[in-house]
Amino acid sequence: MTDQLIHIELINKLTQTNSCFALYRLPGEESVRLVYQASEQPTLIRSISELNNREGFVFAPFQITDQHPLLLINPERHLAGWEAIGAFLSTLTINDKENTAGHTSDYSTQKNTKSTYLAAFEKFIEALQSGRFNKLVLSRCAAIARQPEFSPAEAFLRACAKYPGAFVYLCHTPVSGTWMGSTPEVLLKGGHAAYQTVALAGTRKAKTDCTTATRWDHKNKNEQSLVALYLREVLSRNAESWSEEKTETLTAGNVVHLKTGFSFSYPNTSKLGDLLQQLHPTPAVCGLPKEEAYRFILAEEGYDREYYSGFTGYLSADNQTDLYVNLRCMKIEAGELKLFAGGGLLPSSNRETEWKETEEKLKTMRGIL
Numbered sequence: 001m002t003d004q005l006i007h008i009e010l011i012n013k014l015t016q017t018n019s020c021f022a023l024y025r026l027p028g029e030e031s032v033r034l035v036y037q038a039s040e041q042p043t044l045i046r047s048i049s050e051l052n053n054r055e056g057f058v059f060a061p062f063q064i065t066d067q068h069p070l071l072l073i074n075p076e077r078h079l080a081g082w083e084a085i086g087a088f089l090s091t092l093t094i095n096d097k098e099n100t101a102g103h104t105s106d107y108s109t110q111k112n113t114k115s116t117y118l119a120a121f122e123k124f125i126e127a128l129q130s131g132r133f134n135k136l137v138l139s140r141c142a143a144i145a146r147q148p149e150f151s152p153a154e155a156f157l158r159a160c161a162k163y164p165g166a167f168v169y170l171c172h173t174p175v176s177g178t179w180m181g182s183t184p185e186v187l188l189k190g191g192h193a194a195y196q197t198v199a200l201a202g203t204r205k206a207k208t209d210c211t212t213a214t215r216w217d218h219k220n221k222n223e224q225s226l227v228a229l230y231l232r233e234v235l236s237r238n239a240e241s242w243s244e245e246k247t248e249t250l251t252a253g254n255v256v257h258l259k260t261g262f263s264f265s266y267p268n269t270s271k272l273g274d275l276l277q278q279l280h281p282t283p284a285v286c287g288l289p290k291e292e293a294y295r296f297i298l299a300e301e302g303y304d305r306e307y308y309s310g311f312t313g314y315l316s317a318d319n320q321t322d323l324y325v326n327l328r329c330m331k332i333e334a335g336e337l338k339l340f341a342g343g344g345l346l347p348s349s350n351r352e353t354e355w356k357e358t359e360e361k362l363k364t365m366r367g368i369l
């Protein structure tokens with residue numbers, strides 16, 4: 001067996017155990033990293049600001065609940081490159097225990113069909129048109145049967161190859177179950193007081209001729225400018241100084257988005273949790289006004305987002321932080337794969353266009369199965 005096949009087998013075995021690990025690959029990098037914790041429970045964190053002064057791999061839900069706590073995988077091991085990862089994996093004695101943790105959520109009642117999506121769409125549009133909200137993000141979950149030959153580790157490697165510009169991860173804990181994703185959206189990255197975030201929104205199908213010269217309509221521009229406006233407010237309150245780049249088009253798999261990059265100085269690196277508390281959820285995944293939109297989504301969207309549209313990646317007060325919004329992701333269960341996607345709605349949104357947008361976004365994960 002080649003080394004790579006051995007790694008794949010060991011990683012797949014790890015997803016059947018009660019250990020905690022995250023494999024991840026940063027955008028534009030070749031090297032894969034592993035965060036591994038041998039002891040059984042990840043640290044359960046009850047509020048985002050409790051991330052202050054912590055270090056490790058973060059797996060944060062859209063909403064923190066008893067069932068979906070904010071998780072921190074303690075970096076007992078943090079390795080870079082297959083050589084180091086492979087050498088470490090081969091030292092492990094992996095007992096594939098029966099996966100008893102309660103993470104195979106009973107979704108049978110909440111699988112979103114087109115008609116349940118459209119029913120929620122009507123509620124969301126009504127609330128937007130009545131003037132209660134400027135923007136609301138509506139999402140859904142599509143479950144597909146897991147084929148017996150499906151291999152999480154191979155899917156991870158395929159995503160790394162297919163989406164070189166994305167943050168690709170495979171994360172497993174006994175609390176969350178196994179998730180993987182390939183997301184284009186930075187929530188917070190940087191270190192030593194110099195950080196970046198992005199306002200990413202607006203979606204179109206990517207052109208097949210590889211040009212990014214996409215003409216953006218008013219609705220998409222408006223949708224993205226609301227995210228930029230929100231980030232300017234958060235940065236004005238929290239950053240020592242900040243600047244923004246010109247808005248450009250970013251390709252993410254088979255779709256493109258509008259992106260405005262922000263750079264800022266945040267010297268109090270022991271308080272990254274406080275900053276994340278204010279950043280999450282941005283109007284790219286929630287809406288405006290933020291608190292009301294958040295409550296509306298939780299009450300009316302009609303299913304549980306769990307860790308979709310939360311955030312994930314490596315957090316460190318002293319070194320480099322790389323946190324991404326958990327989009328274009330799926331939950332890997334024994335019998336099925338649950339894929340998640342959503343999109344921002346404005347009062348002028350059209351139901352068929354929005355449905356198709358979620359279909360396009362689901363293709364990021366479908367494309368590697």
Ligand SMILES: C=C(O[C@@H]1C=C(C(=O)O)C=C[C@H]1O)C(=O)O
Pocket residue numbers: 137139185200201202203223257284285327328340341342343344345361
């Ligand atoms: C909500 C998602 O994506 C977000 C919403 C977008 C939009 O509404 O156009 C675009 C990029 C992301 O910020 C998703 O992929 O599920």
